[in-house]
Amino acid sequence: MFYMTNIHIYAYPEYNESIKLMKFSFEVFANQIFVGTIFPDERGDASLDEFPMPSLYNLTPFRIDASGNVRGVDMRSNVTVDLAGIQEYILNRDTQKLSELTMNIYDTHNRRTSADVEMIYVSEGNYIVVLKEKIEGVGTFDTIPQGSCIIKFRHFSSWGIVVEDSFDQNISELVPELSFVLSVSEYTVLTRNLINDPLDDVFVKLYIIAGGNVMDFNIIGISSGDSILFDDMPAENAMIIINNTRAQVEKHSG
Amino acid sequence: MVNATYKVSTLEIRNSTLFDMANGTTILYMPLGVAEISFSYPSLEGPTNITIEEGMLHMDPIPPGPPIISVELLNVRSVLLYNIPVGYKVNLICEYQTPYGLPSVTKIPVLFNDSYTIYDMRLALSDLKVYAVGHEGVPIPNATVSLIISATTIYNMTNQFGYVIFERLPGDVPANLQVSVIGSLETIYSDYVDIITSLNKSVVVNVGVMDLVIGVRNVEGEILHSVMLYLEKELTTLSLIPNGSGLMDAGLIAYGEYRVTIYIIEDGATLPSNFSDAYLVISSETPRLLFLIVDLGEITYSIDAPESGYQNSEIRIAIRIFDAEGRAISGLNVSADLISRWGETLLSFEAEEPEPGIYIIRIPTYGLRHGYYTFSICVRAMDQRIILDTV
Numbered sequence A: 001m002f003y004m005t006n007i008h009i010y011a012y013p014e015y016n017e018s019i020k021l022m023k024f025s026f027e028v029f030a031n032q033i034f035v036g037t038i039f040p041d042e043r044g045d046a047s048l049d050e051f052p053m054p055s056l057y058n059l060t061p062f063r064i065d066a067s068g069n070v071r072g073v074d075m076r077s078n079v080t081v082d083l084a085g086i087q088e089y090i091l092n093r094d095t096q097k098l099s100e101l102t103m104n105i106y107d108t109h110n111r112r113t114s115a116d117v118e119m120i121y122v123s124e125g126n127y128i129v130v131l132k133e134k135i136e137g138v139g140t141f142d143t144i145p146q147g148s149c150i151i152k153f154r155h156f157s158s159w160g161i162v163v164e165d166s167f168d169q170n171i172s173e174l175v176p177e178l179s180f181v182l183s184v185s186e187y188t189v190l191t192r193n194l195i196n197d198p199l200d201d202v203f204v205k206l207y208i209i210a211g212g213n214v215m216d217f218n219i220i221g222i223s224s225g226d227s228i229l230f231d232d233m234p235a236e237n238a239m240i241i242i243n244n245t246r247a248q249v250e251k252h253s254g
Numbered sequence B: 001m002v003n004a005t006y007k008v009s010t011l012e013i014r015n016s017t018l019f020d021m022a023n024g025t026t027i028l029y030m031p032l033g034v035a036e037i038s039f040s041y042p043s044l045e046g047p048t049n050i051t052i053e054e055g056m057l058h059m060d061p062i063p064p065g066p067p068i069i070s071v072e073l074l075n076v077r078s079v080l081l082y083n084i085p086v087g088y089k090v091n092l093i094c095e096y097q098t099p100y101g102l103p104s105v106t107k108i109p110v111l112f113n114d115s116y117t118i119y120d121m122r123l124a125l126s127d128l129k130v131y132a133v134g135h136e137g138v139p140i141p142n143a144t145v146s147l148i149i150s151a152t153t154i155y156n157m158t159n160q161f162g163y164v165i166f167e168r169l170p171g172d173v174p175a176n177l178q179v180s181v182i183g184s185l186e187t188i189y190s191d192y193v194d195i196i197t198s199l200n201k202s203v204v205v206n207v208g209v210m211d212l213v214i215g216v217r218n219v220e221g222e223i224l225h226s227v228m229l230y231l232e233k234e235l236t237t238l239s240l241i242p243n244g245s246g247l248m249d250a251g252l253i254a255y256g257e258y259r260v261t262i263y264i265i266e267d268g269a270t271l272p273s274n275f276s277d278a279y280l281v282i283s284s285e286t287p288r289l290l291f292l293i294v295d296l297g298e299i300t301y302s303i304d305a306p307e308s309g310y311q312n313s314e315i316r317i318a319i320r321i322f323d324a325e326g327r328a329i330s331g332l333n334v335s336a337d338l339i340s341r342w343g344e345t346l347l348s349f350e351a352e353e354p355e356p357g358i359y360i361i362r363i364p365t366y367g368l369r370h371g372y373y374t375f376s377i378c379v380r381a382m383d384q385r386i387i388l389d390t391v
Helices: none
Strands: A004-013 A024-030 A031-037 A046-052 A061-069 A073-081 A087-098 A098-106 A114-123 A126-136 A137-145 A147-156 A162-172 A177-181 A183-191 A203-210 A214-220 A225-234 A239-244 A245-248 B002-008 B011-017 B024-027 B032-043 B046-049 B054-060 B069-076 B076-086 B090-097 B103-111 B114-123 B125-133 B144-149 B152-157 B163-170 B174-182 B187-189 B193-194 B202-208 B209-217 B226-233 B236-240 B249-253 B256-266 B269-272 B278-282 B291-292 B300-304 B314-322 B333-339 B343-348 B354-355 B359-363 B374-381 B384-390
Touching: A004 A024, A004 A098, A024 A046, A031 A046, A087 B314, A098 A114, A114 A137, A126 B103, A126 B300, A137 B002, A162 B343, A183 A203, A183 B002, A203 A239, A214 A225, B002 B024, B011 B024, B032 B090, B054 B076, B069 B076, B069 B193, B069 B291, B090 B114, B125 B174, B144 B163, B144 B300, B152 B163, B174 B202, B193 B202, B202 B314, B236 B249, B249 B384, B300 B384, B314 B333, B314 B374, B333 B359, B343 B359
Parallel strands: A004 A087, A098 A177, A183 B024, B032 B114, B032 B125, B125 B202, B209 B291
Antiparallel strands: A004 A046, A024 A031, A024 A061, A061 A073, A098 A137, A114 A126, A114 A147, A126 A137, A147 A162, A162 A239, A183 A225, A203 A214, A203 B002, A239 A245, B002 B011, B032 B046, B032 B076, B054 B069, B054 B090, B090 B103, B125 B163, B144 B152, B144 B174, B174 B187, B174 B193, B209 B249, B226 B236, B226 B256, B256 B269, B256 B278, B300 B314, B314 B359, B333 B343, B333 B374, B354 B359, B374 B384
16 A cells, blocks of 8 residues: 655745646656646645655655746746645645735826836846736736836826826836826916906817827816816827827927 | 917907917917097187997997997096907097087097007097177177088077087088077078088188278268167168267178168257258268268148238247158257348247147237338258248
């Protein structure tokens, strides 16, 4: 009679054991004896079924070299565990350097705004897009590889202007919460007559000067209560995208 | 960059500025300012501020469109207009109801170029000074001057200096002037004078009238103090008698043709003169002091005398004396003078006048021998002995 057991192995981010990572393979060494390479099933579990019980057959400690890919980023880790007893083992300590990232995005007036976010992981000169999502003010994303990255936001204003912001970031915490202020602002035009009395019903049109050009995005409004508020506008020095070309909004613009 | 448009009527007010993005708020000043409009007009003394009793002030755009601003003017010397376009040519239109009820519209293109403008709007009004002059250019006080503009007639009286001023008339409108004077016989009217207000500011209207004084002299040149003069025109008669100086002030008499009748009053008798419905022309050539030389006029008579009489009785001669118009001449000194063969007056018998114009001479025949006698029927007047006839 032989004593056998089932050994289950899966990879998870350090911040949350319940998340089982796919696209990983596990090289298993039992007391330095290469057992084999196993792959997880559709639930993320890799199993060594009816494996001789390590504690009885001098097959411990167990060393597992895990390698895989999360969001296009190759990841490796290893873990050595002493398997004692005769129970079924679940080796779930194969943690990966991943984070649960929360991003808050605001305009310059500290109001939440929306944007498309693109997160580019930078590794040894390689740029890997790990995230491409739309955020409505706040977004939380699992399994973000830790390390240096570039976070790009593209805000599509109601005036048809695309405002782009880019931030270099180093993700190192397990559950970081980051806030970004995009180059989106609001402007007020006060309409007055020459003796400084309020003037309503003035038709106002703003032009944006960017890259040396005066651009007409048909930003119009009619003053009421002696003012008109133009919201959702690119801020000073904002980078805007026009025909896939970047242009910086000049200081005195509109 | 901020472009702004403010539409008032057909006018689009525009302005642009650079937006201060760092500050976030930009004040965009539209070229709309304030104008204080005061009103004046070129009076006879020069530009004169006036109070608009009733009217309207409009600011119209160019090109034409609905008014930008319309304000009612009620007893104001000036008015403040807010949000007037600065740097844009507009028309200021003042509709002024003149004190005579005549409307006057003044339209002036204006370009305001400051945020606060004080603008003197010179209205198209005018004063008109009308002199009423008569004979030899003598001013006529208290003459009525009628100024006719379209369907409106304005009346005013000349002052003691013979002129009247019509103030704040609508400018550049055709008008007619006429002066009327209450004369001694009639109301005297001048001819109509056509004028254009603003163009004609001082007008002299000649009235064919003179303040006539008449003196009556006899052929010796002596002024007669006892006369009656009747000056007639058409159906109106002016009766004059001399004052202490022997002159008759006829008052204002129009140029024209008159009939003159003068009676000489002597000892209660009214004697006809050579002026009996005489034709008299008063014209610009007539001297203001007009002397008329009168003489005794034609005396018409009829004598009723018997061809013979009885001694120790009386002869009764009846004489009826009347003037050329058949009016009885009363109060005459009539006598029947007994003339000698050599023409000497031997006796004189005075007449009685039992009825006006009928003279009765009673000649007693006591002491008269039988024979032929010649009596001259005489009238004594104006120091003359006029022999009417002999019987």
